[in-house]
Amino acid sequence: MKLSPKDMALIALFAAVITVCSWISVPAAVPFTLQTFAVFTAALLLGGRRGLWAVVLYIFLGAVGLPVFSGFRGGFGALLGPTGGYILGFILSVLVIWAVTARAGNSPWVQLLGMVLALAVCYAFGTAWFMVVYTRAKGPIGLGTALGLCVLPFVIPDLVKISLALLLSRRLRKVRFIRQLTE
Numbered sequence: 690m691k692l693s694p695k696d697m698a699l700i701a702l703f704a705a706v707i708t709v710c711s712w713i714s715v716p717a718a719v720p721f722t723l724q725t726f727a728v729f730t731a732a733l734l735l736g737g738r739r740g741l742w743a744v745v746l747y748i749f750l751g752a753v754g755l756p757v758f759s760g761f762r763g764g765f766g767a768l769l770g771p772t773g774g775y776i777l778g779f780i781l782s783v784l785v786i787w788a789v790t791a792r793a794g795n796s797p798w799v800q801l802l803g804m805v806l807a808l809a810v811c812y813a814f815g816t817a818w819f820m821v822v823y824t825r826a827k828g829p830i831g832l833g834t835a836l837g838l839c840v841l842p843f844v845i846p847d848l849v850k851i852s853l854a855l856l857l858s859r860r861l862r863k864v865r866f867i868r869q870l871t872e
Contacts, residue, residue: 692739692742695870696739696742699735699739699743699870699871700735700739700742700743700746701743701746702743703727703730703731703734703735703739703740703743704743704744704746704747704750704757706727706730706731707724707727707728707731707743707744707747707757708747708750708757709727710722710723710724710726710727711723711724711727711757711758711759712759712761714759714760716760721842721843721846722759723850724759724776724779725779725782725808725811725847725850725851726850726851726853726854728740728744728779728782728783729782729786729804729807729850729851729854729855730854730857730858731743731744731783732782732783732786732787732803732804732807733786733790733800733804733854733855733858733859734858734861734862734867734871735871736787736871737783737784737786737787737788737790737791738787740783740786740787741780741783741784741787744779744780744782744783745780747779748768748776748777748779748780750763751763751764751767751768751776752764752765752768758776759772769822770822771818771819771822771823771826772815772819773818773822774814774815774816774817774818774819774822775811775812775814775815775818775819775839777814777815777818778810778811778812778813778814778815778818779811781807781810781811781814782807782808782810782811783807785803785806785807785810786800786803786804786806786807788803789802789803789806789807790803797855797859800855800858801851801855804851804854804855805848805851808847808851812839812840812843815839816832816835816836816839816840819835819838819839820832820835823835
């Protein structure tokens with residue numbers, strides 16, 4: 690699996706885009722950010738392989754301590770904390786989008802389905818992680834409480850971000866320069 694210089698540049702660019710989108714944040718137990726928008730846009734615009742590498746690079750940069758996560762956080766502590774499962778869930782999200790579009794094509798409905806399934810997988814992984822970390826730190830937490838903190842407040846904003854990612858990626862694909870760059 691060899692990456693061309695163009696691939697590496699696109700991967701780095703989208704890791705930076707994900708970083709900037711993570712800094713646009715509304716604080717909460719799990720902060721409201723534009724990370725999911727950037728991750729989904731990367732998967733749709735770059736394709737599965739390069740989109741996956743962009744997310745892995747973003748997570749790697751955060752793991753080594755660069756302040757790329759929400760709240761300008763970085764380091765393994767951020768990944769091992771209560772919201773770390775959602776960040777790691779981005780890898781699963783891109784894999785789901787990649788699998789769905791690889792099997793069923795790139796129509797808008799297929800891409801939408803892929804992103805909704807990817808979001809559900811990210812929610813499931815992140816919420817399970819949150820419950821484990823929370824239980825170790827503060828005591829047991831019920832699934833309903835965890836969903837109320839970590840998922841329910843985000844469903845509508847995340848569906849809006851999915852819609853925006855779909856619209857933006859489809860619009861950008863029509864721009865000849867972008868199309869040539871990402872093919």
